[in-house]
Amino acid sequence: xxxxxxxxxxxxxxxxxxxxxxxxxxxxxxxxxxxxxxxxxxxxxxxxxxxxxxxxxxxxxxxxxxxxxxxxxxxxxxxxxxxxxxxxxxxxxxxxxxxxxxxxxxxxxxxxxxxxxxxxxxxxxxxxxxxxxxxxxxxxx
Numbered sequence: 373x374x375x376x377x378x379x380x381x382x383x384x385x386x387x388x389x390x391x392x393x394x395x396x397x398x399x400x401x402x403x404x405x406x407x408x409x410x411x412x413x414x415x416x417x418x419x420x421x422x423x424x425x426x427x428x429x430x431x432x433x434x435x436x437x438x439x440x441x442x443x444x445x446x447x448x449x450x451x452x453x454x455x456x457x458x459x460x461x462x463x464x465x466x467x468x469x470x471x472x473x474x475x476x477x478x479x480x481x482x483x484x485x486x487x488x489x490x491x492x493x494x495x496x497x498x499x500x501x502x503x504x505x506x507x508x509x510x511x512x513x
Contacts, residue, residue: 395470395472396458396468396470396472396473396474397449397451397457397458397468397470398449398457398458398466398467398468398469398470398473399468399473399479399493399498401421401437401438401449401451401457402421402437402438402449402466402491402499402501403491403493403498403499404423404425404428404431404498404499405423405424405425405499405500405502406421406422406423406424406437406499406500406501406502407421407422407423407424407501407502407503408420408421408422408440408501408502408503408504408505409422409503410503410504410506416442416506416507417442417506417507418439418440418441418442418506419439419440419503419504419505419506420436420438420439421436421437421438421439421440422434422435422436422437423435423437424500424502436452437452438450438451438452438457439452439454440460440505440506441506442506442507442508443459445461445462445510446459446460446461446462446510447459447460447505447506447508447512449466449468456469457469457470458470458473460481462510462511462512463480464480464481464482464489464512465478465479465480465481466479466480466481466491467479474493477493477494478492478493478494479491479492479493479494479498480492481501484500487502487503487504488500488501488502489501489502
């Protein structure tokens with residue numbers, strides 16, 4: 373009986389010591405249906421990224437997923453803790469900074485109609501954005 377307990381404990385310790393596959397945080401924030409809520413400050417704006425779906429059990433509708441801030445030459449993708457995890461270029465190309473982010477495929481945002489965008493990853497739709505981007509000096513709205 374003690375052998376079974378020892379074997380079970382050893383198996384549990386080995387399983388818990390295995391590395392967890394990290395995800396691309398920029399994709400976690402932007403991929404899927406999201407909504408941008410603009411926050412106005414004196415002289416600038418940011419956009420809070422919120423979940424816009426009821427269908428994802430990991431993301432409650434309206435949950436804050438991150439934030440987009442205007443930086444020099446593009447947007448920064450930030451976690452709710454304000455850690456920068458990627459960028460969006462003025463050409464609306466997404467680049468995640470995590471090692472687990474796919475660097476071979478091109479993730480980009482294309483306009484579907486005013487206030488609605490589609491996120492493509494290697495020309496495959498992976499999400500939608502509803503709303504507008506924060507005011508910036510490089511012409512993205």
